[in-house]
Each structure stands twice: as C-alpha cells, then as structure tokens.
Amino acid sequence: MRVVIQRAENAKVVVEDKIVGEIDQGLVVLLGITHDDQMEDAAYLAYKIANLRIFEDENAKMNLSLKDVGGKVLSISQFTLYGDTRKGRRPNFMNAAKPEYALALYQQFNTLLESEDVFVETGQFGEMMRVQFTNVGPVTLLLDSRER
Structure with a gap:
C-alpha cells in the first residue's frame, strides 16, 4: 500500500456537487492499493498514520500525533498512486488492485484507523471526486507499507 498524507485544514471531497466527506483539522490521506496488499499492510499504515508526530506543539516542533491533537482523517482511495x-x-x-479487492481493503484500512480512535470521513470509492483543502505547513509525506 502506498499513501500520501497531507496535514490539512478545511478539507472536503465533493462528488456530483455534493459534499460526501469533510473534516476541519487533520490529515488528507490518499491511499493506493496494489494486487498483493494484505490486512497487515493496512494495519501498519493505519497505526503509523494515527501516531506519526507531525503536528506542532507549543514550541512549534513536530511532536504531536493526529491522536494528540484530536485531528480527523479524510480518506480517499486513489489508484493512480500505482x-x-x-x-x-x-x-x-x-x-x-482490481476494484473489488481494493474496495474491501480500503474499507478495512478505514476501520483500522477508527480503531486507533481517529475519526474518519471518506470519499466515494470509484467515483470522480474533487478534493479541496488547505495544506498546512505545508506537510506532505509518502508512506509505503513495503518500506517498514
């Protein structure tokens, strides 16, 4: 699995002129899934994303995690990462990955994030989406479950 995470404010995903997911503060997560990704890839990335210290503390140092700041995730499936x-x-x-396989793993990934006590909003799998947000920092990171 590959993921692009971006620290974000006022993020939303729009499908056919309707907002289908929206967060105020947290991370926009673009998730790519390949053929042989498994549940352990999803679990690794969910844990990593929830606990990465990429939010600033009172001294403007990146010492706080998504969980520490009460941030949310806007999770978007994005096959173009492969x-x-x-x-x-x-x-x-x-x-x-083929859509059926990718959808199941994408849903499991989101459930695993929620099990880390992270609030998750999503886009609509397989639909043309418009994702809008402010990248704060800017902070953008690439993670790959094969590079553990």
Whole structure:
C-alpha cells in the first residue's frame, strides 16, 4: 500500500456537487492499493498514520500525533498512486488492485484507523471526486507499507 498524507485544514471531497466527506483539522490521506496488499499492510499504515508526530506543539516542533491533537482523517482511495510512467506518455495502472479487492481493503484500512480512535470521513470509492483543502505547513509525506 502506498499513501500520501497531507496535514490539512478545511478539507472536503465533493462528488456530483455534493459534499460526501469533510473534516476541519487533520490529515488528507490518499491511499493506493496494489494486487498483493494484505490486512497487515493496512494495519501498519493505519497505526503509523494515527501516531506519526507531525503536528506542532507549543514550541512549534513536530511532536504531536493526529491522536494528540484530536485531528480527523479524510480518506480517499486513489489508484493512480500505482501509475507507472516509465514507458510512453500515458500512465498504465496495471499495478493497481482490481476494484473489488481494493474496495474491501480500503474499507478495512478505514476501520483500522477508527480503531486507533481517529475519526474518519471518506470519499466515494470509484467515483470522480474533487478534493479541496488547505495544506498546512505545508506537510506532505509518502508512506509505503513495503518500506517498514
């Protein structure tokens, strides 16, 4: 699993002009799933995201986690994180998991985040979405469950 996390304020995801998920403070999480990702990949990333110390304390040092600040997650499934652009001009997405498999693992990932006492809002799997937010910091990190 690959994930892009961005520290965010006022984040929302819109599908067909309707807000389907919204948070005030926390992280926007873009999650990519490949064919052989498993539950342990989801568990690793959920724990890591909930506990990463990437929020500032009273001394402006990144010492606080999402849980420490009571932040929320806006979780978006994004198959394009497994896009391969090495050949040609059009990305291929052969490394992205099939939708049925990806949906099940995406839902498990969100449940695991919630089990870490994190409030989770989501986009709509498989839909064209518009994600809007302010990246605070800016803080943007890339995590891959294979790089533990």
